Amino acid sequence: MQPEFQINFLAVLACAFAAMPIGFAWFGPVFGKAWAREMGMDDIPTPSGAAMAKSMGLHFVGNLLISFVLARNILVWQPAIWGVGENQGMHVYALNGAMWTWLGFFLPAQIGRVAWEFKRWKLVAINSAHDLTRLLTFSFILAYWP
Numbered sequence: 001m002q003p004e005f006q007i008n009f010l011a012v013l014a015c016a017f018a019a020m021p022i023g024f025a026w027f028g029p030v031f032g033k034a035w036a037r038e039m040g041m042d043d044i045p046t047p048s049g050a051a052m053a054k055s056m057g058l059h060f061v062g063n064l065l066i067s068f069v070l071a072r073n074i075l076v077w078q079p080a081i082w083g084v085g086e087n088q089g090m091h092v093y094a095l096n097g098a099m100w101t102w103l104g105f106f107l108p109a110q111i112g113r114v115a116w117e118f119k120r121w122k123l124v125a126i127n128s129a130h131d132l133t134r135l136l137t138f139s140f141i142l143a144y145w146p
Contacts, residue, residue, distance in 0.1 A: 015067035
């Protein structure tokens with residue numbers, strides 16, 4: 001039996017847009033100074049508008065990819081997709097989608113920064129918490145937007 005995936009592309013787009021204020025707050029007023037210090041960027045001048053626009057565009061595309069794949073991951077765990085039972089509450093799929101994706105892919109990549117780039121655990125904590133926050137936001141948008 002093949003599952004029938006029906007991804008809501010408006011929800012995927014909404015996730016990419018939702019990531020922008022999350023990232024702005026996280027790496028701005030909330031953890032911006034600590035993050036810049038841990039990255040060794042605390043004395044680097046603010047980038048130009050064009051450089052910032054390019055970075056934000058790339059970030060947006062990356063968030064589209066993350067939310068598209070996450071939408072598939074959330075769908076694949078639903079029994080109704082496979083025709084083998086009823087789905088549970090959507091919060092179950094949202095939480096599982098976010099937590100397992102973060103634990104298996106995002107967190108290990110951040111730990112690799114300590115191992116190979118000699119970054120500190122504080123940076124891992126800031127970046128990993130941002131990744132988890134973003135994935136949880138995406139997961140709930142994707143799970144609850146029909």
